[in-house]
Every structure is written in C-alpha cells, then in structure tokens.
Amino acid sequence: MISAIKPEQAAAMVADGASVMIGGFMGVGTPERIIDALVARGAKGLTIIANDTARPGVGIGKLITAGAVARVMTSHIGTNPETQKCMIAGEIAVELVPQGTLAERVRAGGCGLGGVLTRTGVGTPVEEGKRTIDIDGRTYLVEMPIEADVALIAARSADYSGNLAYALTARNFNPLMAMAATLVIAEPDEIVPVGVIPPDSVHTPGVLVDHLVSRPH
Amino acid sequence: MISAIKPEQAAAMVADGASVMIGGFMGVGTPERIIDALVARGAKGLTIIANDTARPGVGIGKLITAGAVARVMTSHIGTNPETQKCMIAGEIAVELVPQGTLAERVRAGGCGLGGVLTRTGVGTPVEEGKRTIDIDGRTYLVEMPIEADVALIAARSADYSGNLAYALTARNFNPLMAMAATLVIAEPDEIVPVGVIPPDSVHTPGVLVDHLVSRPH
C-alpha cells in the first residue's frame, strides 16, 4: 500500500537542479497540480525531459514562464514562444531530440539497454557529436539512454497499490517515464481500491510508483 | 474489416521453409488450431522463433514431433526432450537466445531499430560471433533484430477490424511478434463487434493483423 501525498509534498521531493521527466503531449497527460506546486515553491535549475514545452500557462509552459528550468531535452518547442525566447537569450539550454528517438531513449533508460540504434537523424544536425554504427551496410546513430532523478506522471486511475491506467492520448510518454526515474510520483484523476483496475488494463505496475498525489476533497 | 479464415487456410499461407514466429510460453498463448492445421498439411523445413518448444503434444511441441521444423531460435528447450534429441541428432538447428534478449530482438525487428545493446550474455557463450560496443566503460552485446515471414498469434479477443486483446500470462510474446512479421495471422478465442474492446484495452492494433482465424461453429 502506498500512502497518498499532497502536491506540495511532491514538489518538495523535486530538488532544485534535479533532472525531471514530465509526462504529457502539449499538456495532455501532464500532472498539472504537481507543476503548480513546483511553481509555488519556486523550484530552480531543473532539467526537464519531455515531449514538448506545451504553451504558456499550460503544463510545462508554467515552469518555463516561472524561470524554473535550466535545460530541456525535448522534441518540440514551437508552440511555446517563451521557450524559444529563453533559448535564444541563453537562459535555457535546449537539446532537440526526434520524438521517436526520445521515446526509445527514455525506454532504453528504463529497460537497462545500452542505447538505441536508429536511422532517424542520420546525416542531419541530430547526428552531430554522436557515434554511429554500420550494420548490414546501413548506418545507425547510437543514441544514449535517458534516466532522471524524478518522473512526474499523470494517470487516469490509480489503485491503492499504485497500479496506473491511462486514458486515450493522455498515455503518451507517461508509462515510459515511470520506468526511467529514481523517484516516480503519479497524479491520478482518481484513486480506486485494489482490484478495480483489472490485471490486463494496468499500464504501469504499482511496483514502479513511489507516491500518489491525492485528489482535493 | 477483415474476413475470417479457417485454420487450414492459415496453414496454407505458411510456406515450407518459411520463418515463423509463434506466440506463447510453454504453450500458453499459442494458436493451437493453426498449429494442428500445419501438422495436418505436413509443413516442412520451418524456422520457428518462439520462447520455447513447449512439451510433446502441446503447441510448438506438435510441430517438433511432426518433423516440420528445421531450425529454432528460442530461449529454452529443456521441457521438450524431442527438441533436444533432434538437436543432438543434427535434425534441428537450435540457436539459444536469452529470453529478454529474444523479446528485445523481436521488438527491434518490429520497431525498425538497428539492434539491441544489452549486457545480457557478455562474457558467456552467447557472445560468440557477435559484435560488442563499449559505452561509458561498459561492454554491451550488439544483438540483431529478428523479423519473420509469418507471425502466428493467439489472442483472447479480436474485433472485426482485427484489434486484439490478450488475457493474463497468455500475452507474452504475442504483441511483439505481431509487429515483426510480414504476414500476421491471429487465432482469437472470440471475435466481437468493433467497439467491444475499448481503445485503451487493445493490445495489438488491427492495422497490424492480416487475418483472423474463425472459431468453429
């Protein structure tokens, strides 16, 4: 059994300067209440690993606006002009990673693989500074696994033992990130008794989850 | 919409000498009716890619006994003395692959990755003849992707559009194999109307499935 915590307790577990994976795609499937608490506690110097930086006022966009972020590894910042402005001003270091490669790198981190061999990015600026390997006459990039200190996960449902289920397109990077971080905190829409989520419908086993953020009363 | 076929039609699509992925773990989650039809049609020279060769009279064990198999890539043959006998007699070539590596190699084949970088097998007989790569001072094996001509899949449920859902431990290699073969034939316990399996409960999207084997009346 996992005890539920408040968003501010979750935010207190994310140290300034920590590397933080945050689930979500344009804010859909992002744990908004934990992010609000991070902004409220004035978090600083975070490295954010996420699909995108959403929009100002939404999800990770709030952390960008609050100046909480030092570095971002992401596939897309085009929808958030503030991320672009901070990048150009040298206030945020941005590493752009192709979306499929980002997914596989996070997966590799969580699955104990040494890296990812992919065609994506070969011969483009993404290749710069990276090793390549030739297999059967084709060149592949050797992309490194990504792990993080903390993963902040949004789920549709959690049960008392931490098993998580996601809904529709809010799943996205959440199950991958739940495997790739030392500390995993999930913010579910609802927490239900053990047994309510059947074994075949659990997307993230509770053994991977450290804390659940409770719903407001 | 996919049209349902009979087991013997499925068996006719598996050419002698073909490489065939077969789902299942000790026969659990193995499409028994397609296998029976393959035995009935006297299939020969198959390369079987599967977790194990089950037991005589069960699942892949039936193909071994029938002399349908020329080569096996598998993690375990210990439960089937006939596979061991055929291997020693030189009638079946057996490549033993660690189970987790087998899963990742099949996944890599289906996901378009160039290979798998793993610690499993380093410094053991599994390393023989394989490339290694050093990353951050650690040695990893470069394990090749596996693809096949045909994947024979067992599922709990299929809908009319081919979406599949598996039950409990009968899932095992099935969803991985459904992505890694040119032709994918699934044998579900039941076929239900579109919409009966909700979007979050589908384990294998129907776009990956070519044929469903109908239930007997």
Added chain:
Amino acid sequence: MDPSEIIARRVARELRDGTLVNLGIGLPTLVANHVPAGLRVFFQSENGIIGFGARPPEGMEARHLTDAGGGFVSALPGAVAFDSAMSFALIRGRHLDMTVLGGLEVDGHGHLANWMVPGKLVPGMGGAMDLVSGAKRVVVAMQHAQKGKPKIVPELTLPATSIRPVSLVVTDMAVIEPTKDGLVLRERAPGVSVDQVRAATAAALRIEGDVPEMTLAA
C-alpha cells in the same frame, strides 16, 4: 480554388484502402476531409492513437483525447490508444503506409527540410524526422513557392529532415516525383502550364512525355 484545397484534394488521391496514414499538422490535416468514397483509411496521430475523428460537438470534448497539435478530436469505433514508444514503433517499423508532411524546401535529390530555419525559427523536429525516415511513403504537401521564392531547389539551404528522399511532392502547381535521375514532373495543376511550373521551380525538372493535368478528389 484555394491552393491548400488543390493540394489536399490531390494528396487525397494517394490514399489507399485499409492503409495506416499519418497527417502532419496544418495543411496535411485537410487531406482527411477528402477521403475518396468507399475507402477505409486508418489515421494515426503520433501522440498515441489510430482512428481519431473530427472535433466533437461543443461540450463533448474529452481532455484526454487530442491530436498532435493539442486540439480536441473524437475517436471512431475501433480506435486504439497507445504510448509514444508504440506510436513511433509503428512509424519507424514500416507499419505506417503513408505520411503527409509540410515542407520548407525539397531539393533535386528529393531531400526534405521542414523543421528549422537557423537563426530564425527553431520549433524542433517533433516526429518529422522519424516519419520521413520510417514511413513506407512520404508525401510532401506544400505551396510551390513562398512569396514568389521557389521552395523546390537544387540543393537544400536548410538542415535536412532526413537523408531519405521523399516519395512524392504535391504542390498547388504540380506533382513531382523524386527519382534516382532527379525530379520528374508528373502532373500539372488545373490551368497551369509546364513552363509555368519550370519557372517557379529552382531545381531541374525532368519531363517524360506528356504531363497530364491533376485529377482532384472530391
């Protein structure tokens, strides 16, 4: 007819029954409005769904169901949801039959640039590099020229999206197919002459026999 509509209607004729197709944000999205009658096409959105549909009626939006641009969509019967690793496994594992993407430039080798303008615009590649490297067919849907400046050029001036050539380029003026021997002009837009296409194209174009006018989907 609006240039975007010409492009969308022509691209729609590339759709095949029973295939899995990914439409990029913007112009490519319009292709979904012109699926030829009788075809069943499965549309994937790379944020994790096959089988999404149009925006639902006002008040019925689901906050857990959006497209890759973050806009609300619906789901058709038989839709499937999955995580980002599965989504890109479908794309990179050659399960995606066709992707339709916007373009900033295409060059004489068929290489596409569509993810950054150095010093000006750095949105990031999102899924574009994976789509161009992995989809079975890559169709570029873009205006032929931007403010009179040709977008089809001899060599890319912008960073490439992939070293893999695209399969087809559909613009408001022409259908062009990159081949090993260079760009081949396959079709002209209604009322546009071969000379007009040539004049608006900076890369060399090969002409093989007669160049027919495009047929557009309804």
Added chain:
Amino acid sequence: MDPSEIIARRVARELRDGTLVNLGIGLPTLVANHVPAGLRVFFQSENGIIGFGARPPEGMEARHLTDAGGGFVSALPGAVAFDSAMSFALIRGRHLDMTVLGGLEVDGHGHLANWMVPGKLVPGMGGAMDLVSGAKRVVVAMQHAQKGKPKIVPELTLPATSIRPVSLVVTDMAVIEPTKDGLVLRERAPGVSVDQVRAATAAALRIEGDVPEMTLAA
C-alpha cells in the same frame, strides 16, 4: 529438516517489504511458502505477471494464467499482466529487487553457472542470464554439494550464466557472500561446523570472526 526447506527458509529471510522478487523454477519456488509475517512481497513470473498466487482450487484453473513452468497459478488482488518485453524491462532495468535462482556451480569470484552441461544437458538459459545480469540482488539457492561433489568451486567448469557475480549463495550448509576478496562464509546451517562447510567446499572460504548459525524463517 529437509535440505530444500532449510534453504527456502533461510532465503525467505532475505525478503524485504514492498519489493519485487522473481523466484526461479524448482527449489526457489519454495521460498514463497515462507514469507515472514507482515511483509508484502510482489512476486514476478517472467512469463508476464506481478502478483501471482498459489495454484487455484481444482476446477478453477484458468488456461491463460500460468507460471514460468507452465503450471496453473492464481492472481492476487492488484496483480498486473504484461508482455515479455515489459517483463524483461523490469528485470534488466533494475526494477527487480531480488531474484532467487538455482545453481549448478558457483565459483570463487561469485560467478554462477546454471544453464547447461556441455554434451549432457542443454535446456537453454531461459531468463536466467537476464536475471543474473539485471536484478538488483541475485541469490543462489542450491544444495551445497551434488552426490558428495562440491558445487562451490575455485573456477567454473561449466559455461557462465553472467560475468556479474551473484550477491549471496544460500545452501543447506552455509550462507556465503562473494566479495572482491573472495567468498566469505557468513553463516552455518544448524548443527553444521565451519570445518564441515570447508570440507564440502572446493573454493577457498574467508572467515571473518565468528560464524553464526543461520536463523530460519517460519
């Protein structure tokens, strides 16, 4: 007490609350019968489940629910099913807190051999190589000797399961911990002397102070 029971009861004392544990087929399976009261341990079976339980009552077996040996099991409330890639991601990604495996040999470096006897027995490694390479703790549960022949040897004579040393070896005679300085004798089985352990062990054993008798789980 039966040697297997001594081993299972001693290994059970290595279980920790809230951890994920994989038990190999055979002797290791017995450990599940001796989980100390008050501990909640999550047992994984590598064919794709966390939270399996004992064989169900006669007639209630589910053909879709078995352990890695193919035997019928039940599932506890909160159990989770997954595919083989996820199962081994848990094992290789260091999410598995402990694995308990049988052994044919352990050598003075702590290396384990447990998957083949060349020319005699080639069952295959199944998940053993992944488990020994990936689990946070690897506990070997085996008889100290086979027909009087020591199984703890200076150097492996059989093919290794992994180059990674195991964490602990529990036998019917002793608890032995491989360290950088060699094998350390940590505990003796009830009624067994240090000299008896030494006599039954082909590898060198280090003794650090007093060697206490094992405490066994109920």
